[in-house]
Amino acid sequence: MSEAADTVASKGPLIYRQSIWTRVTHWIWAICLFFLLLTGLQIFNAHPALYIGQQSGFEFENAILEIGAFNTPNGPVGRTTVFGQTFDTTGVLGMSGPAERPVFTAFPGAVTIPSFRDLGTGRVIHFFFGWIFVATMLVWFVASFINGHIRRDIVVRPTDIKGVPGDVVDHATFRFKHGRTYGPLQRIAYFTVFFILFPLIILTGLTMSPGMNAAWPWLLDLFGGRQTARTIHFIVMLSLVAFFIIHILMVVAAGPLNELRSMITGWYRASPGTPTVEGDKP
Amino acid sequence: MSGLITRRNFLRSSVLAGSSLVLAGCNQFDFLADKTGPGRQIMERANVLTYQAQRALIGDQALAREYSASEIRQGQRPNGSTDPSTPEYLFLKAENFASYTLKVTGLVDRPQSFTLDQLRNMPARSQITRHDCVEGWSCIAKWTGTQLGPILDMAGVKPQARYCVYHCFDNIQRTLTGDILYYTSSDLIDAYHPQTILSYGLNDQVLPVSNGAPIRLRIERALGYKQPKYLHTIELVDSLEGFGKGRGGYWEDTGYDWYGGI
Numbered sequence: 001m002s003e004a005a006d007t008v009a010s011k012g013p014l015i016y017r018q019s020i021w022t023r024v025t026h027w028i029w030a031i032c033l034f035f036l037l038l039t040g041l042q043i044f045n046a047h048p049a050l051y052i053g054q055q056s057g058f059e060f061e062n063a064i065l066e067i068g069a070f071n072t073p074n075g076p077v078g079r080t081t082v083f084g085q086t087f088d089t090t091g092v093l094g095m096s097g098p099a100e101r102p103v104f105t106a107f108p109g110a111v112t113i114p115s116f117r118d119l120g121t122g123r124v125i126h127f128f129f130g131w132i133f134v135a136t137m138l139v140w141f142v143a144s145f146i147n148g149h150i151r152r153d154i155v156v157r158p159t160d161i162k163g164v165p166g167d168v169v170d171h172a173t174f175r176f177k178h179g180r181t182y183g184p185l186q187r188i189a190y191f192t193v194f195f196i197l198f199p200l201i202i203l204t205g206l207t208m209s210p211g212m213n214a215a216w217p218w219l220l221d222l223f224g225g226r227q228t229a230r231t232i233h234f235i236v237m238l239s240l241v242a243f244f245i246i247h248i249l250m251v252v253a254a255g256p257l258n259e260l261r262s263m264i265t266g267w268y269r270a271s272p273g274t275p276t277v278e279g280d281k282p
Numbered sequence: 283m284s285g286l287i288t289r290r291n292f293l294r295s296s297v298l299a300g301s302s303l304v305l306a307g308c309n310q311f312d313f314l315a316d317k318t319g320p321g322r323q324i325m326e327r328a329n330v331l332t333y334q335a336q337r338a339l340i341g342d343q344a345l346a347r348e349y350s351a352s353e354i355r356q357g358q359r360p361n362g363s364t365d366p367s368t369p370e371y372l373f374l375k376a377e378n379f380a381s382y383t384l385k386v387t388g389l390v391d392r393p394q395s396f397t398l399d400q401l402r403n404m405p406a407r408s409q410i411t412r413h414d415c416v417e418g419w420s421c422i423a424k425w426t427g428t429q430l431g432p433i434l435d436m437a438g439v440k441p442q443a444r445y446c447v448y449h450c451f452d453n454i455q456r457t458l459t460g461d462i463l464y465y466t467s468s469d470l471i472d473a474y475h476p477q478t479i480l481s482y483g484l485n486d487q488v489l490p491v492s493n494g495a496p497i498r499l500r501i502e503r504a505l506g507y508k509q510p511k512y513l514h515t516i517e518l519v520d521s522l523e524g525f526g527k528g529r530g531g532y533w534e535d536t537g538y539d540w541y542g543g544i
Binding site for chain 2: 109
């Protein structure tokens with residue numbers, strides 16, 4: 001009897017950590033971002049270059065990224081030019097696929113939807129999931145404001161900034177605290193995603209719309225031109241991909257079953273020693 | 283012990299599942315390219331939502347950004363058709379479009395026909411605007427022409443007319459069964475928009491063949507495929523069925539959205 005109680009105590013309480021709003025929006029976003037990323041790369045492939053300014057320089061130079069296929073005496077190669085530095089990216093960017101029938105797209109078909117060149121279809125899917133993404137974000141903001149998720153878990157407080165060095169050490173040594181709320185690095189990461197990256201990727205997406213430019217001309221001024229907005233859209237995409245990779249690594253490192261359970265059922269096994277409150281399970 | 287194994291198994295299977303999802307990524311969803319499929323049909327409803335949302339949000343008269351002359355830093359990049367080869371167009375090009383006429387037909391009270399000189403003698407509007415290709419690039423140029431709205435008023439648009447269909451000379455695609463000629467369409471809000479002009483001038487020169495001579499329509503709040511080159515007839519209609527594949531334009535028939543404002 002006492003041994004069983006000890007086991008429970010060494011486990012920490014089972015706490016109801018994620019509300020239904022958090023869980024449902026999380027998985028809808030996961031699906032949306034998957035399709036938005038892969039169709040976004042399809043759309044990028046239609047003109048695989050990024051510029052700074054209002055327009056694309058064809059007779060002047062304002063590109064910061066160009067991906068393409070080039071003929072050389074030794075056959076075609078894929079090249080990527082970033083800030084004037086050119087890299088041979090054959091096999092990944094610019095040219096990929098089997099040697100006997102290479103594909104000359106910027107991003108390979110394995111990471112685009114559709115897998116072949118089809119800008120029209122890519123746009124249809126991108127905008128479909130774009131609408132769901134934005135609608136889900138509105139639901140999340142309203143629900144998380146009302147149920148306190150934003151205030152309790154997301155907003156970065158001064159104490160969180162002070163707690164960053166200690167939290168970095170904890171993460172580096174794989175000592176994760178499974179508490180009732182999020183740690184400093186988690187708060188900073190989620191705050192960045194929800195309050196910076198998500199709004200930025202939506203607004204820069206809208207800035208690329210000639211219709212929205214007429215409705216909200218300030219978008220062009222805010223981002224320094226349509227082509228700069230397109231570049232920012234791409235950089236935010238890279239940031240979200242980086243977030244996704246770290247997010248998955250952290251889930252795996254912190255205990256994937258517990259983390260997944262909390263995002264499916266809401267129930268989360270806290271660290272031993274976490275004070276119990278009413279509603280917790282043993 | 284068993285917990286460790288479970289975790290390891292879980293890790294292994296999730297890595298497998300994850301990588302197969304990414305690797306197969308993406309031809310698993312190739313079926314969405316089929317424009318007749320139910321999934322595609324549902325997703326295309328988002329385009330209708332975009333159109334309706336933008337129409338509700340954007341004032342009918344709200345202007346596209348106009349730029350200063352210093353922003354013209356390059357020629358207007360030609361793409362799509364750049365040198366049509368239909369006999370009709372080759373004849374007109376050879377005589378420098380002397381017998382060209384722009385026709386306004388369909389659901390109008392008084393069908394109209396205008397020569398190039400007549401169009402050039404109408405009140406002119408010049409605008410330095412940004413051309414946004416659906417591919418993603420942009421190019422700023424000065425377009426000079428006459429507004430479409432007053433021309434439609436001369437023809438007297440019937441109340442049941444809902445769309446303008448723009449018919450063009452260029453054979454954008456050549457097939458075994460013959461040439462496919464470019465066309466596109468817009469609603470009457472875009473047709474009557476103050477910046478919607480029948481342009482005959484580009485960067486203070488006569489509009490060149492590569493950019494749509496003798497007349498290219500500008501619909502400045504939409505993407506490049508809504509700026510039809512080599513325009514010869516504007517047809518007022520109440521439905522887009524019966525033209526091409528019924529989706530309202532050449533590129534639209536291949537799967538692009540009809541509205542083209544995003």
